[in-house]
Amino acid sequence: MHQFLRSAYVLKPQIPAIRPLLYHVSPASLSDSLNTRANRRALCGLFPRLVTVPRSSSVLHLTRDMESQVNVPTTFGALLLGGLYASLLSGAVALQVIIYFKxxxxxxxxxxxxxxxxxVLDVLHTALVWAGLWNYLIGFFGQAxxxxxxxxxxxxxxxxxGVLTFAVHCAQVSRRNxxxxxxxxxxxxxxLISAVATTAEMIKVGILSEFRSHFHWLFTLGLALSTIVDILITGSLFFLLKTSRTSDFNLNAVIDTLILYAFETGSLTTAGTIVSMICWLAMSNNLIFMGLHFVIAKCESHTHRCQFNFVSMGHTILRRHTTLSGPTS
Structure with missing residues (x-):
């Protein structure tokens, strides 16, 4: 029955007779649709292996079996927790922006x-996350x-x-190297291209299992590229700060603090992307990967703002130290 409904989702634009199976919200409505003679005839013609379409009690039983197979904590729960944590980080990003302008x-x-x-991209991302959660938790209420x-x-x-990550990566790259x-x-x-292509295919297919079976590599490619870029940027920042050390103990202390902070914040984003990719590859029966993916964008923007503010503060300290020590040297 699960395979039958999955096929029905794919065929829904072309076959009006099966639309009641997909859009009616209750098992009773599903039963009534299947017991309609025209729909039964159409469905039996579409799926020859279904010699007879189940009657009301069978449909109710099959629908309940399908819903009982859904692990709510690792699907709806993972999305909800991911959305809540993403919103928390979005507030932290707004705070960092205020600090920057002050x-x-x-x-x-x-x-x-x-x-x-x-x-702005961060706020838009948060709004889309909660629009999706509204569809899952309210629009699909009782339809696991x-x-x-x-x-x-x-x-x-x-x-x-993808757009937010691209903007952050471009902002973090030093134009002098x-x-x-x-x-x-x-x-x-x-x-960025892989992220846009992933969105286009997700909207076109509309079913996660179908997307996973046909475009599994596309989502994996995007996460892998994001991880590689994060590692390169963190490593290059570490190298540039390391080579800027001098014989001055006070200056080196400031630089060491900047190195540690840049490494910690960069590692957070990289770790989140890697864990999301592992969940995507190893856990095909839940949505933990998507809950983590909600948070990745926030980690990118929050890490960028923290690094930028902290490094700018470090540069200010270095300039003041150079100005004060200049006349005595």
């Missing part, structure tokens, strides 16, 4: 525009078997995550 309001207009762009449907809002969060800029920007662009 402390560094005199920065170049391009930098401030990029900060605003990242914040509909967990296989991908709402358009959830599909769109993948593309928004072209041997790092070119490969990182190229990989970040590939990550």
């Amino acid at each position: 402390m560094y309001g005199g920065d170049h207009t391009k930098i401030k525009a990029l900060v605003l762009l990242i914040w 078997h509909h967990i296989d449907i991908i709402p358009w809002a959830v599909s769109t969060t993948v593309a928004i995550t 072209w041997y790092l800029v070119v490969p990182i920007t190229f990989l970040a662009l590939c990550r």
Whole structure:
């Protein structure tokens, strides 16, 4: 029966007779649709192996079996927790943006525009996450078997995550080191393209199991590219800060603090992406990977804002130290 309904989802635009099976909200409505003579004849013609379509009691039993096979904590629960934690991090991003404009309001207009762009994308991502959660928890209330449907809002969060990640990666790359800029920007662009393609296919297919069976590699590619870019950026930042050490003990202490902070925040984003990819590859019967994917975009924007504010603060300390120690040297 599960395979039958999955096939029906794919055929729903072409065959009006089976639409009541897909959009009626209760088992009773499903039973009435199956017991309609026209629908029974159409379904038997479409699926020859179904010699007879189950009567009311059988349909109720099969529908309850399908719903009992859905693990609510690892599907609906994982999405809810991911959305809540993503919202928490979104508030932290807003706080970092406020701190930035209070402390560094005199920065170049391009930098401030990029900060605003990242914040707007973060807010849009949060809105789409909760629109998707509304579909799952309210729109599909009492219909656990509909967990296989991908709402358009959830599909769109993948593309928004790709755009947000690309903006963050471009902001983190130092323009003075072209041997790092070119490969990182190229990989970040590939990550963006894979994210947009993933969203397009998710919206087109509409069913998670179908997307997983046909485009499993596409989502995996996006997560893998994101992980590689995060590692390259964290490593390059570590290298650049390490090579800027001097013989001054106080300056080295500030640089060491910057190195540690950059490594910790960069590792958080990388670890989240890797765990999400592992869950996507190893756990095909739950949505833990999607709950984690909700958080990845927030980790990217929050990490960028924290690193930017902290590094800017470190640069201010270094400039003050250089100014004070200049006359005595």
